[in-house]
Amino acid sequence: MIDLFAHPSQNVLKVQILLEETGLEHRLINDRTLRKGTPEFERFRRASPTGQVPGVYDPETGAALFESSAIMIYLAEKTGRFLPRPEHPAVRAECLKWLLFEAASLTPAMLDIYHYTLQAEHPQTYSEDRARERARRALGVLEDTLAQGRDFLAGDYSIADMILYPWMVILEDFADIPLSDYPHLEAWTGRIGARDAVKRAETA
Ligand SMILES: N[C@@H](CCC(=O)N[C@@H](CS)C(=O)NCC(=O)O)C(=O)O
CATH class of the missing domain: 3.40.30.10 (Glutaredoxin)
Known part of the structure:
Protein backbone atom coordinates (compact mmCIF):
# COMPACT_ATOMS: atom_id res chain seq x y z
CA MET A 1 0.00 0.00 0.00
CA GLY A 80 4.60 0.19 -17.04
CA ARG A 81 1.79 2.58 -17.97
CA PHE A 82 1.35 6.18 -19.16
CA LEU A 83 5.06 6.72 -20.02
CA PRO A 84 6.53 5.28 -23.23
CA ARG A 85 9.23 2.71 -22.52
CA PRO A 86 12.98 3.35 -23.12
CA GLU A 87 12.85 1.20 -26.29
CA HIS A 88 10.92 4.13 -27.79
CA PRO A 89 13.26 7.00 -26.91
CA ALA A 90 11.68 9.65 -29.11
CA VAL A 91 8.12 9.34 -27.78
CA ARG A 92 9.43 8.83 -24.26
CA ALA A 93 11.46 12.05 -24.49
CA GLU A 94 8.40 13.85 -25.89
CA CYS A 95 6.42 12.82 -22.81
CA LEU A 96 9.24 13.74 -20.38
CA LYS A 97 9.67 17.07 -22.16
CA TRP A 98 6.18 18.14 -21.06
CA LEU A 99 6.87 17.07 -17.49
CA LEU A 100 9.97 19.28 -17.39
CA PHE A 101 8.08 22.07 -19.13
CA GLU A 102 5.41 21.94 -16.44
CA ALA A 103 7.96 22.08 -13.63
CA ALA A 104 10.36 24.58 -15.16
CA SER A 105 8.18 26.90 -17.26
CA LEU A 106 4.47 26.91 -16.51
CA THR A 107 4.44 26.34 -12.74
CA PRO A 108 6.99 29.03 -11.77
CA ALA A 109 5.13 31.56 -13.92
CA MET A 110 1.78 30.61 -12.41
CA LEU A 111 3.12 30.86 -8.87
CA ASP A 112 4.71 34.23 -9.60
CA ILE A 113 1.41 35.59 -10.94
CA TYR A 114 -0.35 34.35 -7.83
CA HIS A 115 2.13 35.99 -5.49
CA TYR A 116 2.62 39.27 -7.34
CA THR A 117 -1.07 39.85 -8.01
CA LEU A 118 -2.97 38.19 -5.18
CA GLN A 119 -0.51 38.07 -2.31
CA ALA A 120 1.87 41.03 -2.61
CA GLU A 121 1.01 43.94 -0.34
CA HIS A 122 2.00 46.49 -2.99
CA PRO A 123 1.50 46.20 -6.76
CA GLN A 124 4.64 45.01 -8.50
CA THR A 125 3.87 45.85 -12.08
CA TYR A 126 7.10 44.76 -13.75
CA SER A 127 7.20 41.38 -11.99
CA GLU A 128 3.51 40.78 -12.52
CA ASP A 129 3.64 41.64 -16.23
CA ARG A 130 6.68 39.46 -16.73
CA ALA A 131 5.10 36.47 -14.95
CA ARG A 132 1.87 36.87 -16.91
CA GLU A 133 3.79 37.07 -20.19
CA ARG A 134 5.73 33.88 -19.28
CA ALA A 135 2.53 32.04 -18.35
CA ARG A 136 0.76 33.12 -21.54
CA ARG A 137 3.79 32.08 -23.58
CA ALA A 138 3.70 28.61 -21.98
CA LEU A 139 -0.06 28.32 -22.46
CA GLY A 140 0.38 29.38 -26.08
CA VAL A 141 2.85 26.56 -26.62
CA LEU A 142 0.34 24.04 -25.26
CA GLU A 143 -2.43 25.54 -27.38
CA ASP A 144 -0.32 25.38 -30.57
CA THR A 145 0.69 21.78 -29.82
CA LEU A 146 -2.89 20.63 -29.34
CA ALA A 147 -4.00 22.61 -32.40
CA GLN A 148 -1.88 20.22 -34.51
CA GLY A 149 -4.74 17.73 -34.25
CA ARG A 150 -3.46 15.91 -31.18
CA ASP A 151 -5.91 14.64 -28.60
CA PHE A 152 -3.13 14.43 -26.00
CA LEU A 153 0.25 16.10 -25.58
CA ALA A 154 2.56 13.17 -26.26
CA GLY A 155 0.66 10.74 -28.48
CA ASP A 156 -1.41 8.55 -26.18
CA TYR A 157 -2.86 9.84 -22.91
CA SER A 158 0.11 9.97 -20.53
CA ILE A 159 1.60 11.49 -17.39
CA ALA A 160 2.29 14.59 -19.50
CA ASP A 161 -1.46 15.25 -19.65
CA MET A 162 -2.00 14.33 -16.01
CA ILE A 163 0.66 16.71 -14.73
CA LEU A 164 -0.58 19.74 -16.67
CA TYR A 165 -4.33 19.25 -16.32
CA PRO A 166 -4.67 20.44 -12.67
CA TRP A 167 -3.38 23.91 -13.59
CA MET A 168 -6.01 24.39 -16.30
CA VAL A 169 -8.82 23.67 -13.87
CA ILE A 170 -7.83 26.66 -11.71
CA LEU A 171 -6.31 28.88 -14.40
CA GLU A 172 -8.90 31.63 -14.19
CA ASP A 173 -9.19 31.76 -10.39
CA PHE A 174 -5.49 31.40 -9.75
CA ALA A 175 -3.98 33.49 -12.52
CA ASP A 176 -6.94 35.47 -13.85
CA ILE A 177 -6.37 34.01 -17.32
CA PRO A 178 -9.54 32.67 -19.02
CA LEU A 179 -9.10 29.13 -20.29
CA SER A 180 -11.46 30.06 -23.14
CA ASP A 181 -8.60 32.17 -24.58
CA TYR A 182 -7.09 28.79 -25.54
CA PRO A 183 -9.84 26.75 -27.24
CA HIS A 184 -7.79 23.62 -27.95
CA LEU A 185 -6.48 23.59 -24.41
CA GLU A 186 -10.02 24.06 -23.14
CA ALA A 187 -11.24 21.08 -25.19
CA TRP A 188 -8.29 18.96 -23.97
CA THR A 189 -9.10 19.94 -20.36
CA GLY A 190 -12.68 18.79 -20.94
CA ARG A 191 -11.49 15.45 -22.38
CA ILE A 192 -9.31 14.74 -19.38
CA GLY A 193 -11.83 16.00 -16.84
CA ALA A 194 -14.42 13.60 -18.27
CA ARG A 195 -12.37 10.52 -17.36
CA ASP A 196 -13.71 8.47 -14.46
CA ALA A 197 -10.29 8.19 -12.80
CA VAL A 198 -9.85 11.95 -12.93
CA LYS A 199 -13.28 12.51 -11.42
CA ARG A 200 -12.44 10.05 -8.63
CA ALA A 201 -9.16 11.85 -7.95
CA GLU A 202 -10.88 15.24 -7.86
CA THR A 203 -13.38 14.09 -5.27
CA ALA A 204 -11.05 11.92 -3.15
N1 LIG B 1 7.84 21.38 -7.02
C1 LIG B 1 7.00 20.72 -6.06
C2 LIG B 1 6.07 21.74 -5.44
C3 LIG B 1 5.39 21.22 -4.20
C4 LIG B 1 4.60 22.30 -3.51
O1 LIG B 1 4.75 23.51 -3.78
N2 LIG B 1 3.72 21.86 -2.61
C5 LIG B 1 2.90 22.80 -1.87
C6 LIG B 1 1.44 22.39 -1.99
S1 LIG B 1 0.87 22.73 -3.63
C7 LIG B 1 3.26 22.74 -0.39
O2 LIG B 1 3.53 21.68 0.15
N3 LIG B 1 3.28 23.92 0.24
C8 LIG B 1 3.56 24.03 1.64
C9 LIG B 1 4.96 24.48 1.87
O3 LIG B 1 5.65 24.96 0.94
O4 LIG B 1 5.41 24.39 3.01
C10 LIG B 1 6.22 19.58 -6.74
O5 LIG B 1 6.00 19.64 -7.96
O6 LIG B 1 5.83 18.61 -6.07
Whole structure:
Protein backbone atom coordinates (compact mmCIF):
# COMPACT_ATOMS: atom_id res chain seq x y z
CA MET A 1 0.00 0.00 0.00
CA ILE A 2 1.58 3.27 -1.15
CA ASP A 3 1.51 6.23 1.24
CA LEU A 4 0.65 9.55 -0.43
CA PHE A 5 1.44 12.44 1.89
CA ALA A 6 -0.94 15.17 0.94
CA HIS A 7 -3.24 18.03 1.58
CA PRO A 8 -5.70 19.42 -0.97
CA SER A 9 -3.59 21.02 -3.72
CA GLN A 10 -3.09 20.90 -7.48
CA ASN A 11 0.37 19.37 -7.05
CA VAL A 12 -1.15 16.49 -5.13
CA LEU A 13 -4.00 16.11 -7.61
CA LYS A 14 -1.49 15.20 -10.37
CA VAL A 15 -0.36 12.16 -8.39
CA GLN A 16 -3.87 11.25 -7.30
CA ILE A 17 -4.95 11.13 -10.94
CA LEU A 18 -2.13 8.73 -11.80
CA LEU A 19 -2.86 6.54 -8.77
CA GLU A 20 -6.52 6.35 -9.80
CA GLU A 21 -5.65 5.68 -13.44
CA THR A 22 -3.31 2.83 -12.53
CA GLY A 23 -5.46 1.43 -9.71
CA LEU A 24 -2.43 1.24 -7.42
CA GLU A 25 -3.47 0.68 -3.82
CA HIS A 26 -2.72 3.76 -1.77
CA ARG A 27 -3.75 5.73 1.25
CA LEU A 28 -3.83 9.48 1.67
CA ILE A 29 -2.03 10.77 4.75
CA ASN A 30 -2.67 14.39 5.60
CA ASP A 31 0.77 15.86 6.31
CA ARG A 32 -0.75 18.52 8.53
CA THR A 33 -2.00 15.98 11.05
CA LEU A 34 1.33 14.14 11.39
CA ARG A 35 3.01 14.29 14.76
CA LYS A 36 6.80 14.35 15.19
CA GLY A 37 8.23 11.03 16.32
CA THR A 38 5.55 8.87 14.69
CA PRO A 39 6.62 6.36 12.00
CA GLU A 40 4.42 8.20 9.45
CA PHE A 41 6.16 11.50 10.25
CA GLU A 42 9.58 9.89 9.80
CA ARG A 43 8.51 8.40 6.45
CA PHE A 44 7.12 11.75 5.32
CA ARG A 45 10.34 13.59 6.18
CA ARG A 46 12.37 10.92 4.42
CA ALA A 47 10.15 11.21 1.34
CA SER A 48 9.95 14.98 1.36
CA PRO A 49 12.94 16.78 2.89
CA THR A 50 11.35 20.14 2.00
CA GLY A 51 8.26 19.20 4.00
CA GLN A 52 6.15 19.88 0.90
CA VAL A 53 3.46 17.69 -0.60
CA PRO A 54 3.08 15.50 -2.53
CA GLY A 55 5.41 12.94 -1.00
CA VAL A 56 5.27 9.22 -1.64
CA TYR A 57 6.55 6.19 0.23
CA ASP A 58 6.31 2.78 -1.39
CA PRO A 59 6.99 -0.04 1.11
CA GLU A 60 7.28 -2.55 -1.72
CA THR A 61 10.43 -0.95 -3.13
CA GLY A 62 11.49 1.43 -0.37
CA ALA A 63 11.09 4.40 -2.76
CA ALA A 64 10.65 7.64 -0.80
CA LEU A 65 10.07 10.55 -3.14
CA PHE A 66 9.13 14.19 -3.40
CA GLU A 67 8.65 16.47 -6.46
CA SER A 68 5.52 15.59 -8.37
CA SER A 69 7.35 14.96 -11.68
CA ALA A 70 9.71 12.44 -10.07
CA ILE A 71 6.77 10.72 -8.37
CA MET A 72 4.87 10.53 -11.66
CA ILE A 73 7.84 8.99 -13.47
CA TYR A 74 8.34 6.46 -10.67
CA LEU A 75 4.70 5.35 -10.58
CA ALA A 76 4.48 5.18 -14.37
CA GLU A 77 7.61 3.01 -14.51
CA LYS A 78 6.43 0.84 -11.64
CA THR A 79 3.22 0.03 -13.50
CA GLY A 80 4.60 0.19 -17.04
CA ARG A 81 1.79 2.58 -17.97
CA PHE A 82 1.35 6.18 -19.16
CA LEU A 83 5.06 6.72 -20.02
CA PRO A 84 6.53 5.28 -23.23
CA ARG A 85 9.23 2.71 -22.52
CA PRO A 86 12.98 3.35 -23.12
CA GLU A 87 12.85 1.20 -26.29
CA HIS A 88 10.92 4.13 -27.79
CA PRO A 89 13.26 7.00 -26.91
CA ALA A 90 11.68 9.65 -29.11
CA VAL A 91 8.12 9.34 -27.78
CA ARG A 92 9.43 8.83 -24.26
CA ALA A 93 11.46 12.05 -24.49
CA GLU A 94 8.40 13.85 -25.89
CA CYS A 95 6.42 12.82 -22.81
CA LEU A 96 9.24 13.74 -20.38
CA LYS A 97 9.67 17.07 -22.16
CA TRP A 98 6.18 18.14 -21.06
CA LEU A 99 6.87 17.07 -17.49
CA LEU A 100 9.97 19.28 -17.39
CA PHE A 101 8.08 22.07 -19.13
CA GLU A 102 5.41 21.94 -16.44
CA ALA A 103 7.96 22.08 -13.63
CA ALA A 104 10.36 24.58 -15.16
CA SER A 105 8.18 26.90 -17.26
CA LEU A 106 4.47 26.91 -16.51
CA THR A 107 4.44 26.34 -12.74
CA PRO A 108 6.99 29.03 -11.77
CA ALA A 109 5.13 31.56 -13.92
CA MET A 110 1.78 30.61 -12.41
CA LEU A 111 3.12 30.86 -8.87
CA ASP A 112 4.71 34.23 -9.60
CA ILE A 113 1.41 35.59 -10.94
CA TYR A 114 -0.35 34.35 -7.83
CA HIS A 115 2.13 35.99 -5.49
CA TYR A 116 2.62 39.27 -7.34
CA THR A 117 -1.07 39.85 -8.01
CA LEU A 118 -2.97 38.19 -5.18
CA GLN A 119 -0.51 38.07 -2.31
CA ALA A 120 1.87 41.03 -2.61
CA GLU A 121 1.01 43.94 -0.34
CA HIS A 122 2.00 46.49 -2.99
CA PRO A 123 1.50 46.20 -6.76
CA GLN A 124 4.64 45.01 -8.50
CA THR A 125 3.87 45.85 -12.08
CA TYR A 126 7.10 44.76 -13.75
CA SER A 127 7.20 41.38 -11.99
CA GLU A 128 3.51 40.78 -12.52
CA ASP A 129 3.64 41.64 -16.23
CA ARG A 130 6.68 39.46 -16.73
CA ALA A 131 5.10 36.47 -14.95
CA ARG A 132 1.87 36.87 -16.91
CA GLU A 133 3.79 37.07 -20.19
CA ARG A 134 5.73 33.88 -19.28
CA ALA A 135 2.53 32.04 -18.35
CA ARG A 136 0.76 33.12 -21.54
CA ARG A 137 3.79 32.08 -23.58
CA ALA A 138 3.70 28.61 -21.98
CA LEU A 139 -0.06 28.32 -22.46
CA GLY A 140 0.38 29.38 -26.08
CA VAL A 141 2.85 26.56 -26.62
CA LEU A 142 0.34 24.04 -25.26
CA GLU A 143 -2.43 25.54 -27.38
CA ASP A 144 -0.32 25.38 -30.57
CA THR A 145 0.69 21.78 -29.82
CA LEU A 146 -2.89 20.63 -29.34
CA ALA A 147 -4.00 22.61 -32.40
CA GLN A 148 -1.88 20.22 -34.51
CA GLY A 149 -4.74 17.73 -34.25
CA ARG A 150 -3.46 15.91 -31.18
CA ASP A 151 -5.91 14.64 -28.60
CA PHE A 152 -3.13 14.43 -26.00
CA LEU A 153 0.25 16.10 -25.58
CA ALA A 154 2.56 13.17 -26.26
CA GLY A 155 0.66 10.74 -28.48
CA ASP A 156 -1.41 8.55 -26.18
CA TYR A 157 -2.86 9.84 -22.91
CA SER A 158 0.11 9.97 -20.53
CA ILE A 159 1.60 11.49 -17.39
CA ALA A 160 2.29 14.59 -19.50
CA ASP A 161 -1.46 15.25 -19.65
CA MET A 162 -2.00 14.33 -16.01
CA ILE A 163 0.66 16.71 -14.73
CA LEU A 164 -0.58 19.74 -16.67
CA TYR A 165 -4.33 19.25 -16.32
CA PRO A 166 -4.67 20.44 -12.67
CA TRP A 167 -3.38 23.91 -13.59
CA MET A 168 -6.01 24.39 -16.30
CA VAL A 169 -8.82 23.67 -13.87
CA ILE A 170 -7.83 26.66 -11.71
CA LEU A 171 -6.31 28.88 -14.40
CA GLU A 172 -8.90 31.63 -14.19
CA ASP A 173 -9.19 31.76 -10.39
CA PHE A 174 -5.49 31.40 -9.75
CA ALA A 175 -3.98 33.49 -12.52
CA ASP A 176 -6.94 35.47 -13.85
CA ILE A 177 -6.37 34.01 -17.32
CA PRO A 178 -9.54 32.67 -19.02
CA LEU A 179 -9.10 29.13 -20.29
CA SER A 180 -11.46 30.06 -23.14
CA ASP A 181 -8.60 32.17 -24.58
CA TYR A 182 -7.09 28.79 -25.54
CA PRO A 183 -9.84 26.75 -27.24
CA HIS A 184 -7.79 23.62 -27.95
CA LEU A 185 -6.48 23.59 -24.41
CA GLU A 186 -10.02 24.06 -23.14
CA ALA A 187 -11.24 21.08 -25.19
CA TRP A 188 -8.29 18.96 -23.97
CA THR A 189 -9.10 19.94 -20.36
CA GLY A 190 -12.68 18.79 -20.94
CA ARG A 191 -11.49 15.45 -22.38
CA ILE A 192 -9.31 14.74 -19.38
CA GLY A 193 -11.83 16.00 -16.84
CA ALA A 194 -14.42 13.60 -18.27
CA ARG A 195 -12.37 10.52 -17.36
CA ASP A 196 -13.71 8.47 -14.46
CA ALA A 197 -10.29 8.19 -12.80
CA VAL A 198 -9.85 11.95 -12.93
CA LYS A 199 -13.28 12.51 -11.42
CA ARG A 200 -12.44 10.05 -8.63
CA ALA A 201 -9.16 11.85 -7.95
CA GLU A 202 -10.88 15.24 -7.86
CA THR A 203 -13.38 14.09 -5.27
CA ALA A 204 -11.05 11.92 -3.15
N1 LIG B 1 7.84 21.38 -7.02
C1 LIG B 1 7.00 20.72 -6.06
C2 LIG B 1 6.07 21.74 -5.44
C3 LIG B 1 5.39 21.22 -4.20
C4 LIG B 1 4.60 22.30 -3.51
O1 LIG B 1 4.75 23.51 -3.78
N2 LIG B 1 3.72 21.86 -2.61
C5 LIG B 1 2.90 22.80 -1.87
C6 LIG B 1 1.44 22.39 -1.99
S1 LIG B 1 0.87 22.73 -3.63
C7 LIG B 1 3.26 22.74 -0.39
O2 LIG B 1 3.53 21.68 0.15
N3 LIG B 1 3.28 23.92 0.24
C8 LIG B 1 3.56 24.03 1.64
C9 LIG B 1 4.96 24.48 1.87
O3 LIG B 1 5.65 24.96 0.94
O4 LIG B 1 5.41 24.39 3.01
C10 LIG B 1 6.22 19.58 -6.74
O5 LIG B 1 6.00 19.64 -7.96
O6 LIG B 1 5.83 18.61 -6.07
